[in-house]
Amino acid sequence: MSREFTAGLIFILAGIYGLIFSRQLPLGRWNEPGPGVFPMVLAFLLVLSGVLMMAQGKKGREEGEGEQEILKPLMAPGQIVLLTLGFILSLERVGYLGTAMAYMLLLFLWVCRYRLGPALGMAAAFGLGSWYIFVKILGVQLPLTVPALGL
Amino acid sequence: MDFFGNLIGGFQTALSLHNLYLCFVGCLFGTMVGVLPGIGPLAGISLLIPATYGINATGAIIMLAGIYYGAMYGGSTTSILMNIPGESASVMTCVDGYRMTQKGRGGAALFISAWGSFIGGNLSIVGLMILAPLLANFATRFGPPEIFAVLLLAFILLGSLGQGSFFKTMPMIILGMFLGTIGMDPLTGTLRFTHEIRDLYDGIGFIPVAMGVFGIGEILSSAEGSIIRIVHRVKLRELLPTRQELRASWAPVLRGSGLGFIIGLLPGSAHILSSFVSYAVEKKVAERPEEFGSGRIEGVAGPETANNAATGGAMIPFLGIGIPTGPATAVMMVALMIHGIRPGPLFISEQPQIFWGLVASMYIGNLILLILNLPLVGIFINLLRVPFRILFPLILLICLVGTYSVSSSTLDLIVLLGSGILGYIFRKLNFDLAPFVLALIISPLMEYSFRQSLMRSAGSFSIFLSNPITITLLGACGLLFIWNLISSLRPTKPAWKKALEKD
């Protein structure tokens, strides 16, 4: 699967989604264009360019890379995505300080392969430091871990 | 003419200790606001309005204007060093600026961007001074058809920004436009593609998308390689630009100043427009346009100058007739009104000390910002010495907090992550991301103007050809489109062939 082929696929899928859902929107008339016009035209263009791209992709096929080699470099990014997702889902439940420190810890430990000691130290430092700057100095509104104490 | 007398009077006002202090505070806060991804000048100005209650009107507007252009300076720092646009006008700077950092030329990029911003800012203030009364009305001649024409032209220019061909960049632009339609339609209140998710009513924000696509996408990309990598040793010589880089920059800076000033007059997102129009122009004018995107200094000098110059232009309709053309000037107007001053057509003649004091302080502000930013270049570059595997979790955290600080919405964080994944995928597929993000920001206004125009004309398309402005702009669109068509169908000469031809 060459690059253009995959990209084309993505565009087609996005375009199909657009076409399906913009049908529910009113199109209006010439002198009062409704909210459906633009999305529908854009979705259509997306499908069109997707098809063209897939066609181009099929023509100029690049050397296929080994399956294994595609997967291996994906490990680290995948881990980062997973951990970030975890952060996002826990932020409002656990509060900033706790989530940030846990997030940093896991990143350092798992992705960066530090040993426990340094990982803990840096996580604590970054977690506390960032908390101090964001919450105390800049006054950003973040969910608190221990609201009664303002943490 | 009273002109110089007024200007000198203005400097006297601006140089008072009190006003100097306020100018400094504004610039400092603006730089911080610009550097921190997430908070833009608009939020910064709104946040500081209460702080101005105890100060007189002149001081208040000096401080708030300082925030406005301070943010333009600050936004370039994170764009160049970390590939995270501090705010929307800095998106274009990310493209070549970050590549320069990767090649070790980050210091030079920051340096030139500071100088470019300084010159652009100053030149546009000169323009403001001399031309304010004349040009104030220009902005009001731009109605929906004109705005639509400008944006259409901008879109076609956007297509030539990518590294690939026009037709490879277009689908990304269309995708960005499509995502821009998500949310509540401003014209009718109908919900589009929101699927009952309340947080989507306002659409997909620019900040999570830009930070995700650029910042997080970049991190994910880099994470593929070995995380434990060699750190680049930064030498002092590398902080300063080479003679060649300096020589290459002065033309883009001049062009950027002019472009930025003119575009700043127009209603809408003047800074974003000016930055990428400048980039497109530089790319078209350059000898080897295919190098853009891999670290050309012109790609940094032009946009950075333009977005600062746009602040001067944007102040003209606001100070000249009292109509703000963008959100930042609108907030400044409210700030003035709270101090009992009503900006209107008579503002300049009735309140000369405020107007000229402001003009003078803008010069001073630009100087202060230059002094603030240059030494910071060294500090920031040193930050890059920190090994990637310690730095990137911190960057992730900053992105997350920056996004959350704007809207306190978990959905925005998901958008951030999603855009990061999208950016990562498209990076691997070799597609350009800047046009995608820019299209996302600009297309709602384009659609809105289009529909407004048709409502005005009761369905007749002739409104788009009704006056010289629209005809010129649409004509330029057509020409540009055809040019792009032809050049993408013609095979490009490889660089070595061109080099041979030069001899």
Next chain:
Amino acid sequence: MRRIKILPWAVCFIFGLASLALGAEYPTRPITMINPMPPGGTLDLQGRAFASVAEKILGQPIVVVNKPGATGMVGGLAGAQAAPDGYTLTVGSVNLTNAIEWEVANGRNPPFTRYDFIPICSFTLSPTLLIVHPDSPWKTLADFMKDAEARPGQIVFCSGGLYGMSHLPIEIFAKATGLKFRHVPYAGGGPCLSAVVGKHVDFGMQYPPTSLPLVRGNKLKVLAVVGKNRLKSIPDVPCMKDAGIDAEYYGWVGVMAPKKTPQPIVDRLREVCKKVVADKAFIDLIEKPGDEVHFIPGEEFTKYWDKESETIAKIQTELAREAAKK
């Protein structure tokens, strides 16, 4: 040993008492005021004016945050759903009523209603002004109306948002006089003013604070005041009542709190409001741009809001019916 064990309990007890006591001393941290309209408009100006005076009385900063979208729906929803602890207030205006009644008129459940709010007070009640470009052919309201009769549907007007506070007065005027116009919605009062100044549309109806400076600078002309009385700052301009037209529309700006806010906090805020409207600095801020302070205390506001909702509901229902016919 025993003594040491009592200590943590004592500490908790004291903390508990402290937080109870803290509750009585509202506010203990900065208050946010959501402005559902884009920055730079009348709500921004008057909301911030209120905030600047009120925060001195309350002793805590009041930060005005803009949350624009869909003529006030997005911000209104945020305000209605905010935590009812008195730290998130909303700059209310007639736009809330417009938005709510529009949803109802279209048979949809509005995302929030006026019952989701507790009115603290309102402090202005301004009529709109019919503004045109000074070069336009109409010298008086009568000229304008005659022309409109002669060319139905051809005179174009702008509004700051569909079914919002600069669109409805025009519809009310049109219904009262039987005239027909063509509508181009803009994104807010500012762009609409710009459009009239730039001659992109023929007229509009906007509010005094933002229009009067342009009038003074000769960029706009006011043909009429859409209300029962003339305005002090432009005494020569007739009002609708003078012309015998039964059209009036008032944009009120006020402060709202979410519905479950505890009564002591509501009372304190209402007290503050009374002090603010009597404060000379505040009055200056409102009157200098040309508006007038008109105070309706929270307790009486509910009645006003009910009446207004009825009137607006009627208009919106008619408009919705016409829109459905198209």
